[in-house]
Amino acid sequence: MLEARDAVKNLREYHPPLAGRTGLRLDFNESTVGCSPRVLARLRALDADFLARYPEREPVEKDVAHFLDLDPAQVLLTNGVDEAIHLLCSTYLDSGDEALITVPTFAMYAVFAQAEGARVIEVLASHNFAFPAQELLAKISPRTRLIAIANPNNPTGAVVAENVLMRIAHAAPQAAVLVDEAYFEFHGETLMHQLRRTAPADNLFIARTFSKAYGLAGLRIGILAGEPRQMAMVRRVASPYSVNAAALAVLPEALEDQEYVARYVAEVRSNRERLQRELGDLGLHYWPSHANFVLVRIGSAHAEFVRALRDRGILVRDRSSDHGCEGCVRLTVGTDEHTQILIDVLREVVEQLGLRTPSETVRNGARA
DSSP states (O other): OOOOOHHHHTOOOOOOOOTTOOSEEOSSOOOSSOSOHHHHHHHHTOOHHHHHSOOOOHHHHHHHHHHHTOOGGGEEEESHHHHHHHHHHHHHOOTTOEEEEEESSOTHHHHHHHHTTOEEEEEEOOGGGOOOHHHHHHHOOTTEEEEEEESSOTTTOOOOOHHHHHHHHHHOTTSEEEEEOTTHHHHOOOSGGGGGSSSOOTTEEEEEESSSTTOOGGGOOEEEEEOHHHHHHHHHTSOTTOSOHHHHHHHHHHHHOHHHHHHHHHHHHHHHHHHHHHHHHTTOEEEOOSSSEEEEEOOTTHHHHHHHHHHTTEEOEEOTTSTTOTTEEEEEOOOHHHHHHHHHHHHHHHHHHTOOOOOOOEETTEEO
16 A cells, blocks of 8 residues: 655644635735736736746746846746745755754744654744744754744744844854745845855855735745855756746746835835734734734634634634744734724724723833
8 A cells, every 4th residue: 555655644734724715815924915017917918829838947037136136046936935945855854854943933844844854843932932043053963954944934023133044054054044035025134145245155045935025926936045056956856847937927027116016015014013003002912023914912812803804804814823822813914905904893803802901011012
């Protein structure tokens, strides 16, 4: 009888709640307005002959490399950041190796590492989800072959300083250090310039996505960037056709329309502060975010809270099963209009469920 590998049979399954997503989508950190009109125009111009051909990734990788001020040998376009993570695990992890992640964080780091037979070592975030730098450094061993860090982190919105990230990279030269910048645009700080150095850390990799600020989640396209010799190794395990032709066709248009992206990002950043003020006024404990979402602690009524918002046409994400996130819900931030809709409904639901608490002292920017 055919049996899957033990590493696969023992995987903790990841089941995102995708079914029936009707309403204002504030659950998956997607753009609430969608892509640039230039992207749609390019999509509409695609014909049958274009779709009949296998996609050519390299010309668009040159465009992306130019946009990032990198050499094309440093850039690989991937089928979302998920494929980038998978490729790093396939390239550098063997059975018995160790992968370090801090939790809570994006679930797929652990999934792909465990699928290769690696041992995943989870380092718990510090108080108020601060990055546990010393604890992580203490866990590095000769068997450490992958360290994955989301910056900003999902689902907390917390960030890690550049000097800390580089200290980790230098402390583990035998490990691939992935800095996942999926929410870079909403934070504004990046390690990409480290890859432009004459002698970059050859174990540093940076991932980006076009699913969030660019509104292209449905086309599944991301970036993995690193030192040229290491990227050559990653390319050996990558399919030449994993990024679809439609995504490659529209990406140059998305990159060209930076005015559209900047306008949306500015609106989201403004509304993030607006939403956090409202959560504080409602007496709800939230964590200051550097991404396009805010994590808020609802408590034992978290499931009822999510249902109440869904009944009113708003989808949000229950994160109670994540480490340290018991009773927490994540709210995606969108446009002025969408944020006002969310705030109006929040006031109603908080009142209905009796969640409002008296204002308390502020700790680290959040209602404690």
